[in-house]
Amino acid sequence: MTIDIAGLGQIVGDSNVLTGKDAEALFTDARKVHFAEALAVVRPASTDEVAAVVRWCVTNDVAISSQGGNTGLSGGAIPWGSGPAVIMSLQRMNQIEKLDPDGWTMTVQAGVLIQTMQEAAVAEHRLFAPDWGARGSATIGGAIATDAGGNNVVRYGNMRDQIMGVEVVMADGEIWNGLRSLRKDSSGYDLKQLFVGSEGTLGIITRAVVKLHQTTPHEQSALAALSSLDDLMDVFALAKDSAGDALTAFELLPEVGIQKVCDTYDLVHPMETRADFYVLIKLGSNRPVTDLLTDFLALAADAGQITDAVVAATPEQEIKLWTLRDELPPTGLYTHHATGIKMDTAVPIARMGEFHNSVREIAAELAPYALTYGFGHVGDGNLHMNVLPMGEADIAKFKSVKPELMRRIDELTFSMGGTLSAEHGVGRDLRDRVVGQKSSVEWKLMRTIKAALDPDNRLNPGVLIPDP
Ligand code: 2HG
Numbered sequence: 001m002t003i004d005i006a007g008l009g010q011i012v013g014d015s016n017v018l019t020g021k022d023a024e025a026l027f028t029d030a031r032k033v034h035f036a037e038a039l040a041v042v043r044p045a046s047t048d049e050v051a052a053v054v055r056w057c058v059t060n061d062v063a064i065s066s067q068g069g070n071t072g073l074s075g076g077a078i079p080w081g082s083g084p085a086v087i088m089s090l091q092r093m094n095q096i097e098k099l100d101p102d103g104w105t106m107t108v109q110a111g112v113l114i115q116t117m118q119e120a121a122v123a124e125h126r127l128f129a130p131d132w133g134a135r136g137s138a139t140i141g142g143a144i145a146t147d148a149g150g151n152n153v154v155r156y157g158n159m160r161d162q163i164m165g166v167e168v169v170m171a172d173g174e175i176w177n178g179l180r181s182l183r184k185d186s187s188g189y190d191l192k193q194l195f196v197g198s199e200g201t202l203g204i205i206t207r208a209v210v211k212l213h214q215t216t217p218h219e220q221s222a223l224a225a226l227s228s229l230d231d232l233m234d235v236f237a238l239a240k241d242s243a244g245d246a247l248t249a250f251e252l253l254p255e256v257g258i259q260k261v262c263d264t265y266d267l268v269h270p271m272e273t274r275a276d277f278y279v280l281i282k283l284g285s286n287r288p289v290t291d292l293l294t295d296f297l298a299l300a301a302d303a304g305q306i307t308d309a310v311v312a313a314t315p316e317q318e319i320k321l322w323t324l325r326d327e328l329p330p331t332g333l334y335t336h337h338a339t340g341i342k343m344d345t346a347v348p349i350a351r352m353g354e355f356h357n358s359v360r361e362i363a364a365e366l367a368p369y370a371l372t373y374g375f376g377h378v379g380d381g382n383l384h385m386n387v388l389p390m391g392e393a394d395i396a397k398f399k400s401v402k403p404e405l406m407r408r409i410d411e412l413t414f415s416m417g418g419t420l421s422a423e424h425g426v427g428r429d430l431r432d433r434v435v436g437q438k439s440s441v442e443w444k445l446m447r448t449i450k451a452a453l454d455p456d457n458r459l460n461p462g463v464l465i466p467d468p
């Protein structure tokens with residue numbers, strides 16, 4: 001049966017129903033590893049239009065994948081089911097509806113960019129805390145749907161911790177307005193949290209109320225060379241003990257990654273003393289933090305945990321240090337990133353170094369020619385570990401061992417009580433691998449919720465929940 005998509009144009013306007021060449025960019029994910037066979041990209045401008053599109057999809061038996069900035073790293077915004085589907089792009093819902101400095105909240109539509117929210121908050125002397133490299137293209141709706149994290153989680157928590165209320169269009173087109181801004185509410189199930197991390201499988205998030213924090217006008221970062229990766233968690237403990245609440249970010253950067261970023265973007269390596277690994281630490285407060293930062297570095301040096309450090313003395317130097325971090329993801333650095341193995345692992349924080357070294361051992365055994373490098377949010381126990389084939393000649397070899405590599409690494413993660421997805425979501429990439437992470441009871445609960453909220457399996461079918 002052919003489906004006449006003219007009805008979609010009547011809801012959102014013909015120019016907001018994209019097909020063919022106009023839609024191509026949104027039919028594939030940021031890493032270009034997933035491709036969709038969708039009828040169209042539909043771009044509603046309001047909650048009512050989203051609801052009307054959902055009703056059209058119910059009538060025409062069409063599946064829906066919702067999409068924000070399409071910066072996701074697990075393929076969760078690209079349709080996967082075998083039947084006809086549309087991509088519901090929320091990008092036109094890009095208004096900040098209310099910024100309430102006294103209530104410490106902001107009410108936004110799903111398509112507002114993270115960076116736009118940060119800037120709007122600062123203009124009112126407030127802070128919207130989440131931050132990561134794709135701040136200029138990721139939207140709040142997608143960030144909620146994947147429970148995104150980023151660099152400041154160590155201080156402020158992840159997206160789940162920022163959300164006070166949501167508005168959601170349900171699978172039958174009904175609208176749930178849960179846009180509350182209450183700090184406390186013990187009146188039953190916390191339904192808003194059901195939608196955080198649900199990757200468009202339970203409803204389509206159209207608006208949200210997020211928390212704002214006090215600004216930290218004094219911010220300063222330092223890059224410190226670790227004596228050994230074994231010292232990582234001692235340095236973290238020292239940073240927390242000495243900086244307290246001012247500790248805003250604690251990130252691991254490998255030398256091989258810094259080198260590659262410097263080569264790729266023609267930047268100067270900031271360190272005189274080289275090490276295999278560095279930590280990038282940011283402190284932030286409403287008072288100057290220089291003393292706090294230098295005291296901490298002196299303590300870490302005295303304890304033999306770091307061999308050298310540079311402290312950003314100007315905003316420009318601050319940006320330079322953070323560019324080295326923001327550009328570390330292999331997607332922008334390595335030709336064969338999509339063939340390689342990319343991880344978003346979290347393990348109990350004390351086992352970070354052990355996880356890193358064990359992955360290296362597995363890789364050395366099965367793919368000794370591959371580059372192994374890990375970076376990321378070690379202050380949260382979240383490491384982006386990568387195993388990457390470098391040359392064309394290694395691709396076939398790597399592909400043949402990749403399933404076993406992944407199986408061994410996943411087994412390691414589960415044995416440590418970890419997760420395959422700390423902040424990127426499950427999407428398509430991890431759906432089948434995540435099975436072993438949860439008990440059959442937990443999967444049954446998740447399937448029961450999915451079936452109750454989306455009985456026709458219309459919302460992002462195939463994504464997130466493994467087949468029984
Ligand atoms: C980051 O921490 C992002 O930079 C992306 O989560 C990580 O691409 C990645 O592996």
Ligand code: ZN
Nearest residue numbers: 150376384423
């Ligand atoms: Zn990350």
